[in-house]
Amino acid sequence: MPLLPQRPAEFHVFDTSLRDGAQQEGLRLSVADKLKIAGYLDELGVGYIEGGWPGANPSDTEFFRLARDLELGTSTLVAFGATRKAGAKAADDPLTRALVEAGTDVVCIVAKSHDEHVARALRCSLEENLEMITDTVQYLISEGRRVFVDCEHFFDGYRANPEYALKVVATAHEAGAEVVVLCDTNGGMLPSWMGEVVEAAAATGAKLGIHCHNDTGCAVANTMAAVEAGVMHVQGTFNGYGERTGNADLSAVIPNLELKYGWSVLPEGRLPELSRVAHAIAQVANQPLIGRQPYVGASSFAHKAGLHASAIKVDANLYQHIDPELVGNSMRMLISDMAGRANIQIKGSQLGFDLDDRELAARVTAVVKDREAQGYSYESADASFEMLLRDELGLLRLPFEVQSWRVFTEERDGLNTSEATVKLTAKGRRQMVVGEGNGPVNALDAALRAALIPAFPEVADFDLRDYRVRILDEGHGTDATVRTLIDTAYEGNSWTTVGVGTNVVEASWEALSDALAYGIITHLA
Known part of the structure; x- marks a missing residue:
């Protein structure tokens, strides 16, 4: 078994659900929604909460105005913005000024790190882009702000022009950015490609972060690979919200760090709140949480096959990679035509009924299989299964x-x-x-x-x-x-x-x- 990575002395969990996550198709967050979600994230103990882009739209400006009254216990609110415009000065740029006026202690700005994007999107020289980074970072620091820099399209930029992409990282670091975040903006990376690129960026001396999108289905895996390569700051969204296929899902990244690496990244005792917070955020966002979502989904620890149930009766962890209570979830035994006697016995026990009698359990199992053949489905209808069970046990007393x-x-x-x-x-x-x-x-x-x-x-x-x-x-x-x-x-x-x-x-x-x-x-x- 490979050695587990050592936790850096300083490590950040940075949530961008309210900004990057809100770009998901069909997701609309009001200012009240964002304030409520920020409260949930603080309850869990996420280190940094990126609230939006003040000055870029009225609702985000209003969010930061109202957020000053939030009594956050563990989280630090972050305002997001960009480097100042070409040909201007940061002190005179209205959007840069809006970052200061937002009143947050931390500001995260996005900077171009792909040479083609500099030429075609910013329409300025590569050198001027570096000057824009330096000027903006230094101005924000002079205004008393801590600064993180997101290097947009970093991995694609590194492939196209590694020298320039690394120069962007070095420039942000030398200007005073506390963390320089490597962004897989197009989500095209694979885990095995991460290590070499992250190590090259680390040679600049910067403290590094990672921001992954899920276009290859690898956002969480890429994030973990970057952590193993040395980043000390992970960005993501809860429930994987985000544009296109979404961002790295913090409800998977956080327990991976805590339970697989043994790192403390949340305040002590907060991890069991993970499932509750993930579901609460989904409720506010009006985005039903996917049952198969790792760690926090309703099906994460649900067992259907009879073989699994037989093993679980001996030891619940034989078919579970963790104890679900560690993340505030619970094991569920599904009842279906695939169920065996062990499924029925475990499910009955969970409902408070004694089915240790093998003949009784076998009879109930036969009834379930027969009714499933008729079209009934009890895996998602626990109440109907309990009614059936009460009937077979002679305990059903209908109230009408x-x-x-x-x-x-x-x-x-x-x-x-x-x-x-x-x-x-x-x-x-x-x-x-x-x-x-x-x-x-x-x-x-x-x-x-x-x-x-x-x-x-x-x-x-x-x-x-x-x-x-x-x-x-x-x-x-x-x-x-x-x-x-x-x-x-x-x-x-x-x-x-x-x-x-x-x-x-x-x-x-x-x-x-x-x-x-x-x-x-x-x-x-």
Whole structure:
């Protein structure tokens, strides 16, 4: 096994979710969103938070104005900008002045390090570009700011003209930049290429950072390779947000550094907050967190194969690279037609049921496999699995009994309306209720709730969060078997139920009635 790299005496974790991450297609962060995310990052203990480009757009200017009231405990806010314009002086450049007016202790400026970009984008000489770097860095330092410099397109620039790319690094360092960041702006690098280039840049004497994009799918791997080559500053975004395919995902980089290298890069005791913070940021950004996301995803420690479950019963870490609790996540046992008896026993134990009886576990396993063959899916419908389990154990006591239900939809005067009738008995009281809704499922939901509220008033607060329909045998057209999944929430808890049938309304009713029954059993009993 190779020797692990030694942690530098000074090491930075630098988050650019609010600036570079916000460039992701479909991601729109308001000033309030950015302030909230900055708070989450500070709770985790990220060292530096890049807030945006003051002066370049009104919202970023407003963010820095309001951010002065943020009481950050561990993080340092950073303003982002660029070198002053060609032919001007930094002291006279309005965008450079805006960096000072932002009021942050640290400023990060981007500088061109690819000779072609200097000639074609800045339209100035290579020497003038170096003067722009020196002038801007020295001016910001004279105004009392600490300065980091991002060398844009550094790796492509190094390939095209290594002498000039390295001269940019040296110039920024000699001007007084605390850290010079090597940027894989186009995301074209591979891990095995990193070491040589980073070592060449280190020969300038500069303290180096790394900023990777994910266009080859290697942003995290490239970041780790750069760390092993000697950088002391890593930039990235939470959940890998960013332009095109995104940036290096700090929710993977941070635990890699902490758990694989054994480095302390967050304040002590903060790593277990990682999953919570990643999910909180995803919620604010309105970007559903990918289940397969390393370390923090819902599927990161989910096990489905029966072989895995058998091994996990002996030692949970036989099929897990870390204890999920270290990053605030948890192991999940998925129930499906691939499940074996061990899956059922572990899942039952997690739900609080004793399935050590092998015959009982085998019987439940057979029922699950049979129902999965009919189209049910329990891996994402834990509530329905628990209802099935209670039924097989003789523990299911339904809180209501449905005598009948019906629903119809009609179009009248150009408007579609749906009406449902539900007859049921709850707590000995028979109810017949008619409900109207926007479509048959909504009408059934309205009628069922209205019938249950006299016995269980809290049902009014059950929140149907999501409703999904999937066709299971596509070749059958409109008579195909369908699966419906319904997500319900109440007082901070959520659960999912499943229904299956050739009639989409019938399948929806099963999932809907089970959702309310489960909520009553587990939260109101």
